[in-house]
Amino acid sequence: MTAQSPSKSTNPIIRFLSMNTSGEVAGRDLPLWKQLLLQVLTLFIAAEVLFPIMYIITMSFSSKTTRPSALELFPKEISFVAYQQVLDRPTANPVTFLELLRNSFLLSVGVGLVALLVAVSAAYAFSRFKFRMRQVMMVLVFVPLLMPAIGLSTPLYLLMNSFRIADCGNGVTAISPFMACAQGLGKVTFNLRDSLLGVGVAMIAGALPFAVWNLKGYLDTIPKELEEAAMIDGADANQIFWQIVLPLAVPQLAVTFFLGFIGHWQEFALPWLFLTQPKDYTLAMTLYNMTGQYASSIPWNRFAAMAIIVALPVAIIYIALQKQIVSGLTAGSVKG
Template identity: 30%
Template sequence: MAARHTSPAAKIGFWLLVAVLLVILLFPFYYAVITSFKSGSAIFEVDYLPAALSAGNYTSIFAEQPFGRNILNSLVVSVAVVGISLFLGLTAALALGRFRFKGRRMMLLAVLSVSMFPQVAVLSGMFELIRVLGLFNNPGGLILSYLIFTLPFTVWVLTSFIRDLPAEVEEAAIMDGAKPWTLLTRIFLPMMWPAMVTTGLLAFIVAWNEFLFALTFTLSNDQRTVPVAIALITGGSEFEVPWGRIMAASVIVTVPLIALVLIFQRRIVSGLTAGAVKG
């Protein structure tokens, strides 16, 4: 709107606003990147432009701690969470979006209300469950517990997507005598890729970023996921926080995420707003 008002003062004001917003949005990560390339005492000098290009921080996080293993854990957990959530979400979406039965609306509301659970409210119960199942200090425990975040929105978004598909496809297939399972895998699945990419990505991001469960349900360095590994990077003492290494680790786990989000920008935005607007 603003750009259409042609008075020069308004134009300058608008571009100034854009510039200030861009600095606020982008500077923190930019600053993390340039900090991560500094070594030794250079880190304590404030520079606004890249001042050094030392990869020391990057090599040392892999050499001095099992950061490679942490990345692998995060990947395994996130991919498994995406897979399980999509399977459970798709089967439920077929039932909720394509079948009429009593309690369907109540069921959707119940699923949605789970997304309002505070994490600490299930912490002790989940801790007990994970111990009983022998999944403590094990990525399996995280995969299980993360379903509490991913199932509600997966079911919700996939259900509203499958509901909006035309009725004819299904009717033709039923006429040919297709069983529900065939219906799901042969007819609906190929049409649902857009919604699956959206929900899959959101589930991946949630699992990749989760902190509290990962902090509570893992114990040893080599079982941790990256968020906890980053939060627990410490120096020799309280006064020697290795900021360079923390920033290097942060950059490593964030760059792929930013790339994913920018590549799938439209899908993610539509998923976020659809979940919220319909919720």
């Protein structure tokens, strides 16, 4: 029993998809009436799951720019007009699809990489060193995780907003909050708050504690024997970190990065609060612009195409990394 009993921490998605059903006890087949009854149930659930998916796929393949007058769940035509139009001109704002895509990617990849880079050594310290302030510092890293990300948006907005570069005229440049123009405000040429850089820095506030926690959880599971052996061979802590732990942690670094990516790709609150120039907009912001009060001019087939475009990278990453992602998620949450 011990040899094959799967511990509850092993990830569910992979087992869910690839569970062994061949080893079933012979002679315990379902009676036909029961089989049919259960098939009705499972088909009904499948229909429930597929309903919105088929609805949005059908709509995205439609060339009709009018709003749907009757329910359609199967495409009557396969037209890429809506996709073409979205790629051509996503919204009424003066911003191209490629710019939106670039902004979303810059934010998701940049925030993910920086958080990872800064987090990994801290995770190692928490996982391997015993030191006096360990508990205190772990709480300090952990407490921001409790805080919903929105909870820090006000001070981050105000702080980012205080970093401005202004042109005072006469070739004088002032960088606030350290300098100010002698007279008046000058012409603000750069406001950190109103830039992708500022949004990215603010997003790291949420990404970093998550990365530390996630990596620490993984490093805790790496057996210490290798490091002890290296220590006997005379390696010091730095060599162990760079040459043994870091290479071993590469898969988990990738998982943490992609987990972060999934979150940052959907990040909406901070960009929507910070950014005012359409050239900085992200795909998530554009999707929001296509519904609600701004949506009156946007045909639903274009909205559907956009929804699928936004969903695609996340879905692909999930499916490619389903195994690692679920175990990473549960490790983070249960340990929390």
